[in-house]
Amino acid sequence: MTTRRTTRWNLSLAAALLASGTGVLLAEPTLLLVSIPGVVFATYSHVTSAPAPTLEFERSLTDSDPSHGDPVEVTVTLRNAGDRTLPSVCLVDGVPPMLSVRNGSARHAAALDPGDETTFSYTVTAKHGVHRFGPASAVLEDVSRSVEVETTVEEETELACRSPVRTVSLGRIAHRHAGATVTTDGESGIEFSTVRSYRPGDSPAKIDWNRYARDGELTTVSFRENRSRATVLCLDARNRCYRSTGRGEPHAVLYERAAARELLAAVSESDGPIGLAVFGAEFHWVTPNTGSRHAATLRRTLEDGDVLPLEPPDERNSDEPVDGGTRALRTRLDRGTGVVLCSPLLDDGPLEIARALRADGHPVTVLSPDVTAAESLGTDLARIRRDNRIDALRRASASVVDWDPATPLEAAIRNEVTR
Amino acid sequence: MTGLPGDPTDPFPTTVSAGVTLVAIFGACLVGSTGAIRIAPLLVETAGLTLYAVGMWSRRRGHRLAGRSATAVGLLIAGGGLLGAVALAPPLPTLLPLLACGLGALSVTLGVFPVSARVARPLSTVGIALVFVGVTATTVVGTPSLWRSAVAVTLVLLSWDASERAIALGNRVGGTAETVTVELTGLAASVVVAAVAIALTLAAARVPITGPSIIGLAFLLISSVFCLLALTHVPQSVDAD
Structure with missing residues (x-):
């Protein structure tokens, strides 16, 4: 909480001093008298007391488990639990960064008497993934607006927009090209x-x-030979992957994260150890392992803002080639480990990774959320180049799950598995 | 600085406070002026700027064509009023305060009903400063009655308070958010303070000052104490808990 006294009313005092000074210089008594309102307003700013942050906050959703693209109404109730009037409360709700407000406003202002409450609503469009609402920020002011109190109010709210994969296990997706015959x-x-x-x-x-x-x-x-059935989920989170189909739409890295989460949930008992690699500003690696504790570690890593930031990493690191990350990955993979590479395929980097891994004998499946749009000649070209990369990957014996985020993930995976 | 994260999509000054700002600033210009040669151009300008404000309000509510027409016609009328004042060629001591008030009112109107939110604060601050100078100059050269000058100066301060409120709320929560209760609460308090200020000014004017006066001495002492108290709070203090 921060309390701040503003300087705004000093202007009124300056006006009073200017008027009275001019009045003295010109020997004009009326000017001396008209300086009184300025002094009164300046004094007014000092007789009001700082507001107490006695706010109670509630947030509710019409649907906490919606499908992708569904509208969800968020209703916020703010109550003054104190015994003094709050003449000015400005509030901004902590809307998750990847959810866009479709209707209404997540901002509100109200004057609240003791025990009074105010309610406002807005609508967000659900997007793939688990979205946590942040704390709401509030600024309280006294009636003269000379003292500001900045504070936050919090209620844990989660909007989980899941696209579960129920009929195909991660092992089946990752080792499809490995074959069923043991040699x-x-x-x-x-x-x-x-x-x-x-x-x-x-x-x-x-x-x-x-x-x-x-x-x-x-x-x-x-x-x-004891062939490994391990699988490594590999996420492409380089700067150039932070592209979306349009303004206010989630970028590809968010879709990759949501897909990886669903694939982790699709791990069956027959699947081997699961690992995680992230190509970002830095290369992150979690060694394949089994067990619920390891699965929790993987989920935590996917949610970690340092490993997979919601905002693009620093531009200075944006042109980092994939060679270093590929080398690091190849040295860590056991023979026969399947790799599921999540990437929007917006450049040739993932192609290089997949070819190098195939050359080492690893089964490779590329899961690619489609974030290209048909808006202009440039975006059309980007879409064609992505299609060409998908063809090149298939020619290199890699499976490609071409996922349009507007459709369920499982349907896209089944399309590829049954090809 | 708004103290809140992010920026609203429509950070324009809020309508209720912006409307009160215009009423107060036009009132200050008209009440503070004397003589038909001063009041007539200001009345024409007031009509034009009111039409401009209605046009901007309509534009924000989607009536683009009607809004654009009203803003254009309003600006033409307001400009015509100011040019008319110049064309009448009154003496310079009359023309300068009149132009200060006229240009100030124009600037305030463009500030609280702006085309771009970025220019709102600079335009309204400059405009209010011009009107203040114009009103105080008229007090010296026009010799209006004291109540007119006191009301005019108080209305200038009231319009400044209302414009600051409109701009700050617009920056914090935007034009689509619900803000009426906050605006009305703050404006009601400011109107009460303005009434107190006018009453105090008129009361102070009645104090006999030609001879020794206990009341006058008391007023002097109280105003000195208030002035000192106000000065001790400059510059701002910041406390973080």
Whole structure:
């Protein structure tokens, strides 16, 4: 809370001094007399007391679990719980940054007698993701507006606009191209695979000597490599991904975050460890693991404003090439780990990442929220280039989930899985 | 600085306080002036600026064509009134305060019903300062009765308070938000203070000052104390808890 005395009424005092000074100089008594109103107004500003911040605040939503694009009415009630009148209360509700106000205003002003309350409403358009309302900021003034008290009032409110993925697990999405047949690739693993008759050239280390001792028959045992079923969710949050279809619309990084959250919720028991990588101003990495505690860590990381800021990172870091992040990712991935890369595909960076990972033998699925718009020649060109990148990715044996955020995420995933 | 995060989409001065500002500033100009040669051009200008304000109000409510027409015609009438005053070629001591009041009223009107919210405060502050100078100059050269000068100066202060309220509320919550209760509460208090100021001025004028006067001495002492008290609060103090 901050209390501030304003200087506005000093002007009235200055006017009084100017009038009386001129009156003395010109020997004009009327001017001396007309300086009195200025002094009275200046004095008035000092006899009023600072308002006490005795506000009670309530916020309610008509629907706390809406679908994408649905209008949600937010009703705010402000009550003066004190025993003194609050002559001026200006309030701005803490609307989540990615929700746009469609109707009404999230700003309100009212004079409140003791026990009085005022209610106002506005409508926001629901967007994918979980949106938390921030504290409402209020400025209280005394009746002469000479003392300002800045304060905040808070009530936890959450608007969860979910697009759940129920029929496809994350493992199935990430390892679609890995195939269902287990191979004996390299025969260098530790998991028993097959036993067959000895052939000249077989390594003596693989001969079943116990069986030879028992039956006198030479046989060779082969083992298969233990292929990882781990999955890494990789989010492209570079500066150029903070693009949206229009003013007031969420940017692609918010859609990536919402999709990643839904994919985490779609983890089934048969899925292996899940990890997280973020390409942003810096490269962030969470090692794949299993368990509810690890899942909570991943969700927390997705909500972390330092890892995935809602505002674009500093312009100075915007042109950072993806090479460094790709190198860091490749060194951390185990063989066979599936990668789900979330990116709006607005440049060739994700293409480079996907090709490099495919070259290493990782199954790659690109989940791309479409934030291109058909508004002008420039935006049409951006859309065509994005379509070309999708084709290039498919030619490189990567799956691409082309997601129009106006449609459910699951429908887009099913379209790709059943291709 | 509004003390609130972000900016409203329509940070224009609020309508009720802006309307009171115009009433007070036109009242100050007309009450503070004497003689038909001063009052007639100001009346024409008042009519023009009122039409301009109605036009701006209509434009904000979506009646664009009617609003644009009214603002254009209003400005033409107001300009005509001022040019007419110059064309009449009154003596300079009469013309200068008249022009100060006329230009000041024009500036205040353009400030509280602005085309761009950015120019609201500079225009209204300059306008009110001009009207104040014009009214005090008329007090010296026009020798109106004391009550007229006291009312005129008080109305200038009232219009300044109302314009500041309109601009500050517009910057904080915008034109679409509900602000009427705050505006009426503050304006009612200011009107009461204005009435007290006028009454006190007229009462002070009745104090005999040609000979020794206890009441006069008391007034002098009280006004000195108030003046000192007011000065001790300059500049602003900031307390953060």
